[in-house]
Amino acid sequence: MEDAEPKGPQRRRTAGRANVTIRDVARHAGVSVATVSRALRGSDLVHPATRERVDAAIEELRFTPSQLGRSLAERRHAANGIVFPDLSGPFYAEVVLGYEEVAATLGRSVLILSTQNRESADEMVLDLAGRVDGLAVFGRTVHDDVVAEVVQRGVPVVLMARTEIAGADSVRTENVVAAASVVDHLLAHGHRRMAFLGDPVDSTDVAERWAGFRGALAQAGAEVPERTIPAGFKEDDGARVAAELTAGGLPDVVVCANDELALGLTVALAEQGVQVPGDVAVTGWDDVMAARYAGLTTVRQPMREMGARAARLLDARISGDHSEPRHDVLTTQLVVRRSCGPHPKEAPR
Amino acid sequence: MEDAEPKGPQRRRTAGRANVTIRDVARHAGVSVATVSRALRGSDLVHPATRERVDAAIEELRFTPSQLGRSLAERRHAANGIVFPDLSGPFYAEVVLGYEEVAATLGRSVLILSTQNRESADEMVLDLAGRVDGLAVFGRTVHDDVVAEVVQRGVPVVLMARTEIAGADSVRTENVVAAASVVDHLLAHGHRRMAFLGDPVDSTDVAERWAGFRGALAQAGAEVPERTIPAGFKEDDGARVAAELTAGGLPDVVVCANDELALGLTVALAEQGVQVPGDVAVTGWDDVMAARYAGLTTVRQPMREMGARAARLLDARISGDHSEPRHDVLTTQLVVRRSCGPHPKEAPR
DNA sequence: CGCTCCTTTGGTACCGGTTACATAAACCGG
DNA sequence: CCGGTTTATGTAACCGGTACCAAAGGAGCG
DSSP states (O other): OOOOOOSSSSSSSSSOOOOHHHHHHHHHHHHHHOOOOOHHTOTTTTHHHHHHHHHHHHHHHOOOOOHHHHHHHHOOEEEEEEEEEOOHHHHHHHHHHHHHHHHTTTTTTEEEOOOOOOOTTTHHHHHHHHOOOEEEEEESSOHHHHHHHHHTTTTOEEEESSSOOOOEEHHHHHOHHHHHHHHHHHHHHTOOOEEEEETTTTOOOHHHHHHHHHHHHHHHHHOOOOOOOOOOOHHHHHHHHHHHHTTTOOOOOEESSSSSHHHHHHHHHHHHHHHHHOOOEESSSBBHHHHHHHTBBBBOHHHHHHHHHHHHEEEEETTOOOOOEEEEEEEEEEEGGGOOOOOOOTSOO | OOOOOOOOOOOOSOOOOOOOOOHHHHHHHHHOOOHHHHHTTTTTTHHHHHHHHHHHHHHHHTTOHHHHHHHHTTTOOOOEEEEOOOSHHHHHHHHHHHHHHHHHHTTEEEEEEEOTTOOOHHHHHHHHHHHHHHHESSSSOOOOOHHHHHHHOOOOEEEEHHHHHHEEEEEOOOOOOHHHHHHHHHHHHHOOOOOOOEOTOOHHHHHHHHHHHHHHHHHHHOOOOEEEEEEEOOOHHHHHHHHHHTOOOOSSSEESSSSSHHHHHHHHHHHTTOOTTTOOEEESSSSHHHHHTTTOOOOOHHHHHHHHHHHHHHHHTTTTTSSSOEEEOOOOOEEGGGGGOOOTSSSSO
C-alpha cells in the first residue's frame, strides 16, 4: 500500500523501459515477495487462491523473472561452457551439438568459446569459467595451467581429446588400436612404405595415432619411419606437403592425422598428376561428410557421443559427485573406401 | 576493523569451499569495498599505494570477481545468444563461428541454442532471451510470435535468413538473382526441363530460390514447373526422392535447395544407375566442403560474414542505437563444377 | 593562517531474486 | 473451549558486485 517515494541515491540508470520486478508483482497482487517467489517456483505452500492472484499480477504486468537475480541467489549459473579450437571443420561442430543437446535436456544453457589461436585465449577461458557451472575443454586450446586454475577454482572440468589433468574428468576416443587397424588393413593391401602426416606435438590424439602407427608397422616387421611429416589440420596444410612428397619419392601410403589433411593432399597430388589410390594410397581420420564423397578411407569417431558424454559427466560433478575422476575412452571404427586401393580380394597381393 | 560476528539468518549454504568476495578483500586490505571495486575496474581515483595493497590482497586471497554479481549490478549480461535449427550441417557451424568471433572481440560471450525441432523450442528461446543482451535467430526455428515477444521485452533481435519482423534487424543472403543465375547457366548448357527440390514453405530462403528459379525460366520462355518436389534439408531427404524422380521421367536438371539434398540425391541416383551429370544434371546451394569434393555446382554464401554481420548489428543495438531496423542482404556467388555438365564451350549446344 | 578546491576514501543503497525464521490463521482431537 | 499442529504468509538477510554522495585530508593561494 505504501507508495513511499523511494528517496535513496541511485535512481534511473539505463533510462530505458523500467523493468518490472518481483516486488512490483508483490505489491500489485497484495502479497509479499516471498509469496510471489514461492508461486513462481511452484512451491506447494501457496494457497490456490493466492496463487491465482499472483498469476494474474504476473500476467498483467508481463513480469519475467530475472535470470541474473535468480542465479545470484541460487549460486548457480544453470549454464555450461565448451571450449574448442574452431568450428570450421565438421568435427567440432558435431561434438558441440552432442554437448548442447544433452546440456539443454538437463536444463543448462551452453556458452561456447572458440579459441582459434587468439593470444588472449587463456584469459577468455578463465572469464568463461566464471560464467558457468562446468566447463568442457578440448585439446590444443589452452595451457594446462589454465585448466588447473579453473579446476582449482572449483569449477568442474571435463577434458576432451586431451591428456589427463589432475582433478578433471576426460573423454577421449581410442587411437592406438584404431591406428594399428588402419596399418594392418594397408599391409593387407600389400602396401609397405608408409608415411604419417601430422604433428604429434600438436595434439594428444595425433601423438597416439602416430604411436599406434609405428607400433603396428614394427610388429609387422615393416619399415618404420623415423618421424612424421609435420602438418596442421587444414586442407591447406595437406596441400602444402604434396610437392615435398612427390619430390622425395612417393611412399605407398600416406596416413593422415585427419580427413581435411588427407583431402587437401589428395587434390594437390592430383594437380601434380599423382593419382590416389593408383600412385599412392591415402587415409584420413574423423570420417567427415566430405570424406564420404571423396571416397576416403578413414576412422570414424563418435563425435556426437563424445560431446554428450562430456555433458553428462559435468552434470554429475555439478550435482555433487565427488568420486574419483573418470576417464572414458570411446571406441572408433575403421571405414574402408577406395582411397586405400582396390580391395585385396580383387587385386593380387 | 569491526569483526562484528554476522548474526543474521541464513549462514552456510553449499557447505563447499567458501567463496571469497569483494568484502573479504576489502577487510584484508583495510579499505572499503568501494575502493576495491574501483581498483578492480581500473578507476584512476585510487591512490597507487592503495591500489597496491588491494592488488596484494586480491592475489593473496585468490579473489576472482563474480560475473553474476557484476552483471546484476551493471544490468548487462555481456553475452549474446544465437538460435539455429541444428549444427550437423556445415552451414550453421560457419555462421555460428563468424558470430562468435565478432562477439568475442566485442567482449561478449555467446550462448547457443539448437532447436532441432524440440517441442519446447519456444520456451527455450524465451529463457535464452533472459540470459543475454541480444539474440540472433535463424529462420525455421521458432514462431514469429515468440520472436515478437522477445523484441517486446526489449531484447535486441537480429534475424538471419528469415522474413522480417517488426522491430528486428535482419541479415539475409541474396536468393532470387542467384537462383536466376543458376537457371541461366543451366539454360546455356542446353538444359530445358528443370525440377526444383525443396520445400518453399519451410524456409524463406527456399521460397526465394524457388521464386527466382521460376522467374528465370519464365523469362527464358522455358517450361516452368507447377510445383517443387518437397523435401527437407538432409542427405536422406535427397536420397528419398531419387526413385520418384527416375520413375516419373527424368528432367534435364534438378536444382536443389541445398547441397546436402543434392549430394544425397546424386548418390541415390548413382545407385539406380543414373549418372550425374550424364543422365541428369544436379545443382546445390551453400557450397559446403563436401560439395567441392563431389564436384557439385552450387551457390556460395558468405556464411561467416552473415554471422559476423549479425553480431555487429546486435552490438550497435545493445549500445543504444535506436535507428530504424536494418535489413542487410549479402551477395552470393555461382560456383560452377562438373555436376551441371560439361562446359558449354566444350559441348555443342 | 584561514579558506577554497581537488584527490581519495568510506558508507550504503541499490541490482532482482531466494529462503530461513517468525508469525498468524485455520484445523483438530479431547 | 483450549493447547498443539499444520498451513500460509510476511520480514528481512542474504547472493556479490557497482556507484552515488558525503566527508576527510592536503595542497594552493590570498
